[in-house]
Amino acid sequence: MANYSITNNELYHENYKQASNNPKQFWGELAKENFLWKKPWDSVLDFDFSIPKISWFDGAQLNITENCIDRHLKTNANKTAIIFEPNDSNSSSEQISYKDLHERVNKFANVLKSRGIKKGDRVCIYLPMIPELAVSVLACARIGAIHSVVFAGFSSIALATRINDCDCRLLITSDGSYRGKKTIDLKGIVDEALESCPSVKNVLVAKRIHSDINMKEGRDQWLQPLLDDASIQCTPVVMDAEDPLFILYTSGSTGQPKGMVHTTAGYMVYTAYTFKNVFQYKTDDIYWCTADIGWITGHSYIVYGPLLNGATTVMFEGVPSYPDYGRFWEIVEKHKVSQFYTAPTAIRALAKQDLSFVTSYDISSLKVIGTVGEPINEEAWQWYHKHIGQNRCPIVDTWWQTETGGILISPMPNCYEGKPTYATLPFVGVQPVLMDENGHEILESKAEGRLCIKYPWPSIARTIWGNHKRYEDTYFSAYKNYYFTGDGALREENGHYRITGRVDDVIIVSGHNLGTAPIEDAINEHDQVAESAIVGFAHPIKGNALYGYITLKNEYSNQTELQSEINQLITTHIGPIAKLDKMQFTNGLPKTRSGKIMRRILRKIANKDSSNLGDISTLLNPEVVEDIIKNSL
Numbered sequence: 001m002a003n004y005s006i007t008n009n010e011l012y013h014e015n016y017k018q019a020s021n022n023p024k025q026f027w028g029e030l031a032k033e034n035f036l037w038k039k040p041w042d043s044v045l046d047f048d049f050s051i052p053k054i055s056w057f058d059g060a061q062l063n064i065t066e067n068c069i070d071r072h073l074k075t076n077a078n079k080t081a082i083i084f085e086p087n088d089s090n091s092s093s094e095q096i097s098y099k100d101l102h103e104r105v106n107k108f109a110n111v112l113k114s115r116g117i118k119k120g121d122r123v124c125i126y127l128p129m130i131p132e133l134a135v136s137v138l139a140c141a142r143i144g145a146i147h148s149v150v151f152a153g154f155s156s157i158a159l160a161t162r163i164n165d166c167d168c169r170l171l172i173t174s175d176g177s178y179r180g181k182k183t184i185d186l187k188g189i190v191d192e193a194l195e196s197c198p199s200v201k202n203v204l205v206a207k208r209i210h211s212d213i214n215m216k217e218g219r220d221q222w223l224q225p226l227l228d229d230a231s232i233q234c235t236p237v238v239m240d241a242e243d244p245l246f247i248l249y250t251s252g253s254t255g256q257p258k259g260m261v262h263t264t265a266g267y268m269v270y271t272a273y274t275f276k277n278v279f280q281y282k283t284d285d286i287y288w289c290t291a292d293i294g295w296i297t298g299h300s301y302i303v304y305g306p307l308l309n310g311a312t313t314v315m316f317e318g319v320p321s322y323p324d325y326g327r328f329w330e331i332v333e334k335h336k337v338s339q340f341y342t343a344p345t346a347i348r349a350l351a352k353q354d355l356s357f358v359t360s361y362d363i364s365s366l367k368v369i370g371t372v373g374e375p376i377n378e379e380a381w382q383w384y385h386k387h388i389g390q391n392r393c394p395i396v397d398t399w400w401q402t403e404t405g406g407i408l409i410s411p412m413p414n415c416y417e418g419k420p421t422y423a424t425l426p427f428v429g430v431q432p433v434l435m436d437e438n439g440h441e442i443l444e445s446k447a448e449g450r451l452c453i454k455y456p457w458p459s460i461a462r463t464i465w466g467n468h469k470r471y472e473d474t475y476f477s478a479y480k481n482y483y484f485t486g487d488g489a490l491r492e493e494n495g496h497y498r499i500t501g502r503v504d505d506v507i508i509v510s511g512h513n514l515g516t517a518p519i520e521d522a523i524n525e526h527d528q529v530a531e532s533a534i535v536g537f538a539h540p541i542k543g544n545a546l547y548g549y550i551t552l553k554n555e556y557s558n559q560t561e562l563q564s565e566i567n568q569l570i571t572t573h574i575g576p577i578a579k580l581d582k583m584q585f586t587n588g589l590p591k592t593r594s595g596k597i598m599r600r601i602l603r604k605i606a607n608k609d610s611s612n613l614g615d616i617s618t619l620l621n622p623e624v625v626e627d628i629i630k631n632s633l
């Protein structure tokens with residue numbers, strides 16, 4: 001028997017054993033009993049990691065929005081589905097019931113249909129954290145359009161790259177957005193991006209900041225009047241289990257961002273199941289994840305996971321520091337939040353502030369608190385545990401990735417506890433392994449190695465949009481027949497995992513996954529720059545920050561000006577999140593004889609660990625290293 005609700009240690013172990021020993025039976029039972037299907041599957045799972053090809057619940061038909069919304073209407077129509085908490089703490093919050101959500105999603109879906117959007121079309125969503133964001137995601141899913149949400153902090157060039165990669169036909173945006181004290185001209189960014197996006201025929205614009213914006217005749221339309229005229233009925237389109245639900249871009253160590261493709265049924269089953277158990281969600285809980293829906297955390301654990309469980313999920317438009325550093329705790333008190341889920345970088349920033357920002361509020365409603373996005377250091381964990389969890393709430397340090405769709409390794413309250421810096425045990429059905437340098441699975445329990453997963457779980461991404469070869473190369477070629485995560489980890493005798501961080505060139509800054517290649521490309525656009533290399537270095541708040549080594553074409557006198565020009569280029573090409581904290585101008589970059597930049601050496605220097613650089617005699621230009629060390633920042 002597969003248990004949907006896992007509430008103690010024994011049940012965890014029982015279900016874990018069943019899901020590992022007999023995965024098809026386990027997931028088949030779980031899926032059958034807890035979701036609405038229009039047609040059952042022919043086969044629970046077919047896979048071959050060597051191709052790679054993975055399919056779950058093949059032959060089944062469903063619509064995920066019926067599972068997220070319609071099925072709750074019978075008993076819970078008036079229950080709040082979404083609490084919208086605006087940027088401005090003086091504006092009132094909005095409660096959207098399941099019934100309201102049903103109407104709003106249907107109306108929005110009908111508007112999309114009226115613009116010619118149909119099953120399989122890609123729709124780009126570039127919106128701030130306002131209700132229209134969640135509604136438009138679900139509206140796409142209602143009619144089988146594939147949503148591609150682009151985080152609204154990305155620049156016009158980054159947006160255009162993502163639109164063009166998957167040929168979006170329609171884009172949803174707003175006139176602007178609020179971010180703390182600032183407003184951002186989102187529509188201006190969109191207009192710039194669309195100059196190079198011929199596939200986009202329609203732009204729907206939500207009104208948020210009521211600014212005077214340019215509306216392009218024949219292309220742009222205000223959303224509200226269209227919604228006002230739309231019907232509240234929209235029959236959900238019948239989807240096959242393996243039809244794509246969405247594309248979400250994530251950085252790789254090289255090249256352009258990868259459009260990870262998630263499909264319908266497996267993603268639904270796994271995000272619902274992990275949400276329920278990792279957060280030990282109970283019927284009347286109020287759940288709040290502070291992420292943006294522009295990232296996978298928001299897709300899986302603001303929208304889909306909570307709604308699939310009929311939960312109340314909080315959507316917060318603002319930032320933790322506005323109007324002051326008490327904002328998060330004010331919201332927890334106001335809505336009596338039971339589960340709170342945020343990133344280590346936010347915890348570190350909040351821990352630096354006066355404790356009165358926390359103690360002024362009653363946060364005793366909290367039951368479970370979580371973190372995600374990067375390893376959490378012991379100090380931040382302790383602060384979170386003591387001051388937010390009040391030495392009472394379990395912390396779930398959840399390890400997962402855009403590619404995994406849902407949480408793979410995490411403590412599970414009531415079942416097993418976390419301890420500082422440990423993501424602990426795999427979720428039911430997840431089979432992690434550690435690999436040694438020779439590519440063999442390490443069998444001893446106490447070990448350190450590269451983290452792979454040896455069996456599919458239902459929400460694994462199925463491909464990279466338009467580039468299955470890259471999917472194979474990135475995830476399935478390092479170790480034959482294993483999914484390679486890109487992370488290193490160590491394992492204790494009791495099987496608990498601690499994630500040690502990326503072992504590739506992906507750098508996680510403030511919980512955001514940044515690839516070095518697009519940043520270096522942006523820097524190299526500067527006409528004074530010959531070449532550049534980016535590495536991460538340890539930063540007290542951001543976890544990692546970016547250190548750029550830049551070789552100029554000529555001597556250049558005004559370095560401060562050059563630095564700000566370079567950061568401006570990065571902002572234009574990617575977004576402010578990718579700006580460099582340190583820039584060192586160098587006479588050259590250390591290279592192998594085949595011309596590859598030795599980032600390992602640069603990483604050590606950036607982390608002030610240059611005493612042990614290993615053998616550098618094989619370098620093409622060992623002389624530059626000394627110079628770089630001498631001038632390092």
Ligand code: WT7
Nearest residue numbers: 297372373374375397398399400401402499513
């Ligand atoms: C990378 C994935 C999954 C949602 C947010 C990030 C790192 C994520 C943890 C954690 C240590 C973590 C890994 C992973 N990471 N959570 N709890 N402990 N590291 O998704 O942008 O796809 O990044 O984030 O390095 O590979 P993402």
